[in-house]
Amino acid sequence: MPLSPQPLHLAVALDGAGWHPVAWREPAARPAELFTARYWTDLVAEAERGLLDFVTFEDSLSLQSSRPDGPDGRTDRIRGRLDAVLIAARVAPLTRHIGLVPTALVTHTEPFHLSKAIATLDHVSLGRAGVRVRVSGRADEFAHVGRRTAPARPVTAAAVRELFTEAGDYVEVLNRLWDSWEDGAEIRDVASGRFIDRAKLHYIDFEGAEFSVKGPSITPRPPQGRPPVAALAHDTVPYELVAGSAEIGFVTPRDADDARAIVARIRDAQGAAGRADETVHVFGDLLVYLDDAPGAAAERRARLDERAGEAYTSDAPVFTGTPTELADVLQEGREAGLTGFRLRPAALPHDLERITRALVPELGRRGLFRTEYGAGTLRGLLGLPRPANRYATA
Amino acid sequence: MSKPVKQIHLAAHFPGVNNATVWSDPAAGSQIDFSSFTHFARTAERAKFDFLFLAEGLRLREQNGEIYDLDVVGRPDTFIVLSALAAVTDKLGLAGTVNSTFNEPYEVARQFASLDHLSAGRAAWNVVTSWDEFTGQNFRRGGYLEQEDRYERAKQFLAAAWELFDSWHGDEIVADRESGLFLAHPDPGGFDHHVRQFDISGHFNVPRGPQGRPVIFQAGDSDEGREFAASAADAIFTRHGTFESGKAFYADVKGRLARYGRSPDELKILPGVTFALGDTDADAREKAAVIRRQQVSGQTAIRLLEQLWNRDLSSYDPDGPLPDLDPVPGENTVARGRASVRMHRYPLATAARWRALAEEKDLSIRDLVIEVTGRQTFIGSPATVAAALNDFVQADASDGFILTPHLTPGGLDEFADTVVPLLQERSVFRTEYEGDTLRDHLGLRTPVPAAH
Numbered sequence: 001m002p003l004s005p006q007p008l009h010l011a012v013a014l015d016g017a018g019w020h021p022v023a024w025r026e027p028a029a030r031p032a033e034l035f036t037a038r039y040w041t042d043l044v045a046e047a048e049r050g051l052l053d054f055v056t057f058e059d060s061l062s063l064q065s066s067r068p069d070g071p072d073g074r075t076d077r078i079r080g081r082l083d084a085v086l087i088a089a090r091v092a093p094l095t096r097h098i099g100l101v102p103t104a105l106v107t108h109t110e111p112f113h114l115s116k117a118i119a120t121l122d123h124v125s126l127g128r129a130g131v132r133v134r135v136s137g138r139a140d141e142f143a144h145v146g147r148r149t150a151p152a153r154p155v156t157a158a159a160v161r162e163l164f165t166e167a168g169d170y171v172e173v174l175n176r177l178w179d180s181w182e183d184g185a186e187i188r189d190v191a192s193g194r195f196i197d198r199a200k201l202h203y204i205d206f207e208g209a210e211f212s213v214k215g216p217s218i219t220p221r222p223p224q225g226r227p228p229v230a231a232l233a234h235d236t237v238p239y240e241l242v243a244g245s246a247e248i249g250f251v252t253p254r255d256a257d258d259a260r261a262i263v264a265r266i267r268d269a270q271g272a273a274g275r276a277d278e279t280v281h282v283f284g285d286l287l288v289y290l291d292d293a294p295g296a297a298a299e300r301r302a303r304l305d306e307r308a309g310e311a312y313t314s315d316a317p318v319f320t321g322t323p324t325e326l327a328d329v330l331q332e333g334r335e336a337g338l339t340g341f342r343l344r345p346a347a348l349p350h351d352l353e354r355i356t357r358a359l360v361p362e363l364g365r366r367g368l369f370r371t372e373y374g375a376g377t378l379r380g381l382l383g384l385p386r387p388a389n390r391y392a393t394a
Numbered sequence: 395m396s397k398p399v400k401q402i403h404l405a406a407h408f409p410g411v412n413n414a415t416v417w418s419d420p421a422a423g424s425q426i427d428f429s430s431f432t433h434f435a436r437t438a439e440r441a442k443f444d445f446l447f448l449a450e451g452l453r454l455r456e457q458n459g460e461i462y463d464l465d466v467v468g469r470p471d472t473f474i475v476l477s478a479l480a481a482v483t484d485k486l487g488l489a490g491t492v493n494s495t496f497n498e499p500y501e502v503a504r505q506f507a508s509l510d511h512l513s514a515g516r517a518a519w520n521v522v523t524s525w526d527e528f529t530g531q532n533f534r535r536g537g538y539l540e541q542e543d544r545y546e547r548a549k550q551f552l553a554a555a556w557e558l559f560d561s562w563h564g565d566e567i568v569a570d571r572e573s574g575l576f577l578a579h580p581d582p583g584g585f586d587h588h589v590r591q592f593d594i595s596g597h598f599n600v601p602r603g604p605q606g607r608p609v610i611f612q613a614g615d616s617d618e619g620r621e622f623a624a625s626a627a628d629a630i631f632t633r634h635g636t637f638e639s640g641k642a643f644y645a646d647v648k649g650r651l652a653r654y655g656r657s658p659d660e661l662k663i664l665p666g667v668t669f670a671l672g673d674t675d676a677d678a679r680e681k682a683a684v685i686r687r688q689q690v691s692g693q694t695a696i697r698l699l700e701q702l703w704n705r706d707l708s709s710y711d712p713d714g715p716l717p718d719l720d721p722v723p724g725e726n727t728v729a730r731g732r733a734s735v736r737m738h739r740y741p742l743a744t745a746a747r748w749r750a751l752a753e754e755k756d757l758s759i760r761d762l763v764i765e766v767t768g769r770q771t772f773i774g775s776p777a778t779v780a781a782a783l784n785d786f787v788q789a790d791a792s793d794g795f796i797l798t799p800h801l802t803p804g805g806l807d808e809f810a811d812t813v814v815p816l817l818q819e820r821s822v823f824r825t826e827y828e829g830d831t832l833r834d835h836l837g838l839r840t841p842v843p844a845a846h
Contacts, residue, residue, distance in 0.1 A: 024569065024576060031569035031576065035511045035601055037480065061500060063583065063597045071597050075577040080567070080601045083508035089477035090512045093428065109501060112452070112532040113471070120474035124428040144500045146594035147534070186468065190418045193693045196468075198461040201454070214531035216461075218451050220426055220468045307574070 008330055008368050009281060009340030009382060010360070011101070012047050012352060014040070015058035016078040019287055020301075021066075022308045023347035024078050035082060037090050044091045046349060047098055050356025051370050053381045054099025056132055056230070056342065059084035061105055062140040069139040069153065085117050085131075092125040099378030101130035101230055106170040107163060108136060108145040112213055114170075115177035122222030127377030129222065130248070132230040133171060135163045135238075157237075162209075164237045169208035171229050171245040176204035178226045179389045180216035202391040224379050225386045232285070234315060236265070243269030247384055248281040252316045256336040259284060263337035279384055283340040284333050285316040289347075290323055290354035297321050304346070316344060323358035331368060402787050402823050403662060403794025403836060404814075405489070406438040407447045409802045411455075411466045413698070414668065414768055416688040416800045423803050425466050428478060430803035435479045437803075438486055441810035442824050444835040445487025445518060446479065447631075447796055448472045452496060453529040455731040457697055458706055462729075464694050466802075473505050480513035487832030489518035489611065495547070496533040499554035499592060503600075507559060510603030515831030518609035520631060523548035528730045543591070545618060550591040552610075552626065561585045562602040563843040605833050606841040615643070624650035627661060628838050631796055635665040635771045640791030648790075662793040662836055667771035669797060671808050675774045682773045685800055686764045695760040698767060701729045702738050702745060712760040716752050721745050780816035787822070 017024035017031055024031040033039040040057075047055045063079050065072045071079075084102035092100060100121065104114050114131070122129035136142070137160070142150035151159035185200035204215035230248035233239050242249030243266050251266075253259035263282050270280055291297040297320045305311045319326055330341055345351030363369035375381050408431065409415040416422060424430050438446050450472050455462040472490035479488055488509065492502055502519075510517040523544065530536025539547060566582040568575050583598035612619055612627040615634065623630045624647060634643040648658045670685055672678030690698070692712030700707045704722040721741035738744060752762045772779045786792055799805025817823035833840055 022574070025571045025574060027571075029571075031571070032567070034569075035567075037512045037514070041481075060599065061504075063599045071581070073580040075580050076574050078576055079582060080562075080599055082511055082600060083505050086473060086477040086505060086508045086512055089474040090481055093432075093478050093481040108498070110496065110533055110535075113497070116471040117474050120471035123426055123470055124474060124478045126428075140596050144594060144596045144598075145498050146500075146592055147498065181468070188417060193418075193691050194463045195417055195466055196461070196463050198463045201461055201467075211534045212531070213533075214453075216454060218454060218468060219470055 006334055007370070008334050008363060009053045009283065010363075010369060011054045011056060011099075011283065011340065011342040012052055012355060013056045013058065013285070013342050013344040014043055014348070015344070016064075016081070016348075018347035018351060019314065019344045020304045020308070020312050020346040021077045022304055025307065026347050026350065028350050029348065031078070034078065035080070040087050041091050041094050043348060043352065044095055044098060044100070046352055046356055048095050050360045051373060052098055052356070052360075053340065054101050054128075054130060054378055056101045057084035057087050057103060059103040059105070059134070060138075060141065061108055061136070061144050062138055065140075071140065085114075085121065088129070089121055089124060092121060092128070095125075095128075097128075097373040097376075099128045099130055099381060100125055101132050103132045103134050105136050105141065106133045106167045108141060108147070111170050111173040111211065112177065112217075115174045115217055116219040118174070118227050119178060119217065119219040119222040122224055122227050123219075127223035127379070129224070129227040130230060130378055131174075131227060132232070132250075133167055133246075134232070135167050137163060161237055164241050166208070166210045167231075167241055168245050169206070169210065173204065173206050173211075173213050174229065175226055176206060176390070177213070177215055177217040178222060179391055180204050181221040182389050182392050183221055183225075186220060221389070224377050225389065228378060228382065228384060239266050240269045240273070242266055242282075243275065243280060244273035246280065247278075248283060248382070250283050250285045250342050252285050253333075253338075254317060256332050259333055259336040259338050281339045281382060282337070283342045284338045285342050285344060286329075287314045287316050287318045287344045287346060288326060288351055288355070289318070289320045290326060290351050290359065292322055292354070292358060294322060301346070314344070323354055323362050326359055327362045327366060327368070330363065331366065334368070397788075399822060400787050400793065401837075402783065402817060403664060404441070404443045404823065405445045405447050405487075405664060405794070405796040406434065406443050406806050407449070407666060407796050407798040408434055409466075409799055409805060410449050411451060411469060413465050413689050413694050414798065414800055415466050415802060416685065417466050418688060419801060421804055422801055425802050426468060426470055428475070431475055431479055432482050433803040434806060435483050435486055437806045437810050439483045441806070441814045442827060443486060444794070445489045445516075445832055447520070448475060448490045450491040450493060450522075451731075452493060453532055453731045455729070457700065457729050458708075462697070464691070464697060473509065476517070477509055477512055480509070480516065485516070485827040485830065485835075487516045487518055487609070487835055488513055489520060489609070489832075491520040491522050491613070494521055494523050494551040496530065496535050499551055499558060499587075500594065500598070503555040503558035503598065506608045507600035507603045510605050510608050511600070515604030515833070517603070517605065518611060518629075518832055520611035520613050521548075521552055522613050523551075524733070526731070547591040549622070550589045553589070554587045554592050554594065556607070556626070557585050557587055558598045559602070559607040560843050561598040562600070564602040564606070567601055602843065605831050606843065609832050609836065609838065620647050621650060623647060623661060624656070625654045629662040629664055629836065632663060632665045635667045637786060637789070637791050640665060640786065641789065644790050644792060659837060660839075662838075664794050664796050665792050666796045666798060668768070668800065669772040669779060669809060670770045671774070671776060671779060671812060673775060675778050678774045678778070682770050686769065689768065689800065690760060690764045692760050695763040698763050699759060701726070701732065702741055704728050704741065710759060713758045716749050716759055716762060776812035776816055780813050780820070783813070784817065784820060784822050
């Protein structure tokens with residue numbers, strides 16, 4: 001009897017009208033609605049119909065650009081975006097099961113603010129919040145915030161390490177602030193007149209190179225205890241951030257062998273960080289063009305590229321084909337040690353609907369994916385335990 | 395010629411984290427659960443209120459070196475709650491306080507611009523500045539600022555945010571599939587802001603929101619605050635909730651507008667007020683007294699007294715007389731993270747006044763504190779309160795009110811059910827929303843951006 005296959009976790013990365021730069025011109029696209037709540041609500045509702053673990057929302061503190069340091073002056077592509085954390089909040093009351101993982105820039109924002117924002121997103125969504133932390137090296141983002149100067153280009157390894165060390169500090173502060181209220185700190189004890197048991201509130205007293213934070217948070221501990229933290233990683237230093245600080249890593253292996261190697265590196269780094277016994281998901285990022293008819297996805301990709309005037313390349317590997325073929329690829333990745341995938345739809349809503357309506361049922365038939373939502377929280381969907389509070393003594 | 399009848403503006407302030415919020419009542423619910431906010435917002439929207447208002451706190455309050463535990467403690471993030479409330483309401487304005495000290499203009503401007511898009515034009519920003527080092531310990535931008543730099547930074551923060559809101563003019567996005575043109579201009583959102591406090595430049599990345607700029611509130615009563623409001627704000631959230639001081643404040647602020655080429659109706663004056671209702675006026679007075687005793691327990695009375703006395707008074711009996719000791723002058727070291735202690739500007743004189751009052755009326759510490767702090771602004775039957783609110787507005791003591799109930803989340807229900815219909819009968823409050831945006835509700839024009 002064959003072993004039953006290991007189930008997969010599946011997320012979708014939402015951005016604009018999809019990841020292909022001219023996807024906004026497709027017939028099903030809604031480019032005039034990108035800045036409306038309804039657009040985002042419809043996309044997340046579709047992802048939830050597909051029983052996905054979570055959606056991510058991309059974000060930046062600059063205009064989208066094909067250049068690494070500043071705007072490119074193009075008028076033929078989507079420019080402008082709404083704050084990802086606020087989109088997630090807007091969608092939360094209208095969904096019930098799916099995890100909501102907005103991107104937040106840790107290089108330029110206040111950990112205290114982000115901590116309470118994600119804690120509140122977790123309260124509003126009843127335990128479905130996560131956050132993807134993004135490190136910024138872009139000169140335009142530094143200039144927009146103006147607090148410090150961007151690292152000189154080309155960015156040195158030392159400068160990269162510094163930014164990622166700061167990101168690690170940032171996540172440490174998030175986690176400490178989420179723990180700074182023990183569960184049950186709010187007692188509402190009429191007899192003694194005390195609203196809280198202040199022995200269950202804790203200063204976090206974090207001192208780092210870039211910031212220090214006293215605490216406690218102003219927002220009580222979120223329903224999940226600590227919402228899961230995710231990060232995209234392409235190289236050693238970011239792998240270490242995933243291994244040392246995150247519970248979900250998004251990686252971009254070229255093939256199954258590369259996936260095996262990356263997973264091994266992250267597992268090693270996890271051990272070095274003293275987290276060998278903790279669950280850290282390693283998701284493969286994959287840009288997808290999906291059509292049911294053989295050859296149709298390749299044709300569509302070619303048409304999009306032609307319209308764009310150049311072939312669209314991505315940091316993530318690209319899949320072009322049918323949902324059944326994609327299921328094979330995902331299964332292979334699972335066997336190579338990836339615990340899930342974050343799919344980047346080339347065009348929205350087209351490729352999202354092929355994921356939810358064709359890929360997911362196919363994976364379900366193979367016993368690789370849930371056929372209904374069970375757990376009520378994002379941690380539950382991901383099989384992550386609710387973490388103990390570092391400050392709790394009893 | 396008689397003066398035209400003014401329409402009243404009403405807003406609902408979610409109960410906060412001071413002793414005015416009664417948590418010991420069996421009807422008191424969570425200050426964190428989203429269901430509380432939904433209940434509160436839906437009541438406000440059912441009653442056709444202009445907007446809902448959320449305050450902000452960035453450090454838990456302390457007294458005598460310990461986290462203060464007698465009041466409601468803890469609150470959610472303002473932006474997240476407002477954005478989520480946009481999903482469960484259709485017309486209600488969504489206003490929040492966001493500190494300009496522990497933030498960056500680019501980030502705050504894009505959060506409010508995003509909220510304005512996601513709520514289809516219902517966002518409002520109450521701009522406050524706070525610079526205490528105590529709160530600053532939670533932030534990168536927590537360093538000490540000299541007194542003169544504080545005002546400068548506050549002003550320059552808003553000027554920078556203003557430039558960012560206006561950096562997109564509203565006609566950039568064409569999104570034309572056929573021509574392939576997404577943008578009408580290759581360089582949207584350009585800004586360049588070089589002042590002492592902020593050295594920023596580049597491109598804002600949120601297109602102009604439905605309201606052009608979110609509605610801007612200013613919440614200070616100082617001379618500088620008034621002048622700033624007259625120059626740039628759309629509304630003032632003031633403490634002048636009594637008839638006489640309201641009239642004086644109203645005349646003063648409205649009188650400043652002409653200097654900035656603005657007309658009196660371009661700035662709404664909305665005092666924060668409280669209320670207690672009953673079937674009859676006598677019944678309401680009784681209820682008001684009960685609520686006051688809930689708000690000021692014996693323990694709370696001692697703590698509030700300490701905030702003026704600036705010393706530990708825990709050995710005093712709340713049912714006994716006031717301390718003979720005088721307050722400790724100078725910096726308040728007893729209570730931290732509390733804006734209200736800054737209002738005790740002359741503690742010795744205030745203490746003397748309180749002592750005299752207590753002697754004259756034979757009041758205990760608790761009675762005295764109940765008497766001199768936070769009495770409800772409007773007390774009476776629905777008919778009495780409706781008449782008083784209307785008189786207040788028609789006499790130009792305000793343009794409306796920001797109401798703070800004492801209970802979460804149901805404290806607004808009775809007002810919505812009993813007082814609002816009476817105001818509507820008098821034709822001084824809307825029976826249906828006439829527009830979609832908060833600017834529509836407040837009768838404010840949508841700002842027109844400068845030409846390219």
